[in-house]
Amino acid sequence: MASQDAKSKFDVFIEEKYIPLDQKIKLGIVAGIVVALIAGFYFAIFAPNIETIKKLEAEKSSLQKDVEKAEKAAENLEQHKAELEEAKKRFEEISIVLPKTKEIPALLTAISDHGTSAGLDFNSFTPGNETPKDFYAEIPISISITGPYHNIGYFLDQVSKLERIVTVKDITLGGPQQVEGEMLLKSTCNLLTYRSSSEAASDPTKKKKK
Structure with missing residues (x-):
């Protein structure tokens, strides 16, 4: 509407x-x-x-x-x-x-311990001076050991299998001696281990002074 x-x-x-x-x-x-x-x-x-x-x-x-x-x-x-x-x-x-510098002494101790465990006598154990490379440094170690042939071989095999890189070179065997019915040999060799070059070089044989 x-x-x-x-x-x-x-x-x-x-x-x-x-x-x-x-x-x-x-x-x-x-x-x-x-x-x-x-x-x-x-x-x-x-x-x-x-x-x-x-x-x-x-x-x-x-x-x-x-x-x-x-x-x-x-x-x-x-x-x-x-x-x-x-x-x-x-x-x-x-x-x-490639360990740091501060870990090198522990590595050297580990190498020495492997030799002792293998029943070897160390005549000398001499770390040398570092040789700088591109991104790492080589640390030579000259050793002279005496023991049975198989023990020497076992020791060198164990050293080559360490987590840290260790190269075995210049092996010599000689001076056989019969001791208590066992043939002992004198062996000399050079080991090469390595460290990271990101740190300043130092003498691995020297300990820090307190």
């Missing part, structure tokens, strides 16, 4: 204001008013929403890129962690075979 009253009032308004106009013109005026209302609705409500949507879409796209970057960074981080762990492991392995 209310809508009919509103329509009647609108018709009366048109009739009173535009009676001289024919029906087509009246329809054109009504259509213009409707278009104006629609345009007003568009600019008042729809257009601002379009701008908001555009901004949200742009923000969404930017956030998506940030998410992708974060995911990629996380993947790279895991890869870097794995590479770091592998590098640490390799460093530890190299540190074992």
Whole structure:
């Protein structure tokens, strides 16, 4: 009922204001008013929403890129962690075979202990001066031992299997002696061990003064 009253009032308004106009013109005026209302609705409500949507879409796209970057960074981080762990492991392995200066005396003691355990007598045990190389230093050790042939061979084999790199070279055997029914030989050889050159060179035979 209310809508009919509103329509009647609108018709009366048109009739009173535009009676001289024919029906087509009246329809054109009504259509213009409707278009104006629609345009007003568009600019008042729809257009601002379009701008908001555009901004949200742009923000969404930017956030998506940030998410992708974060995911990629996380993947790279895991890869870097794995590479770091592998590098640490390799460093530890190299540190074992290339001891630091302070570990050389312990290595020399280990070599001497292996000789004693093999039943050998040390006639001499003389570490020499270091020879610097590119990334390491050589430490020569001259030894003279006396014992049974098989014991000497066992000792040299054990020394070559130490965790630290020890190279056996210039082996000589001679001076056989029969002692209590056992043939003893005198052997001389040179051992080469190595240390990391990241530290300053020092004489391995010298102990620190307290």
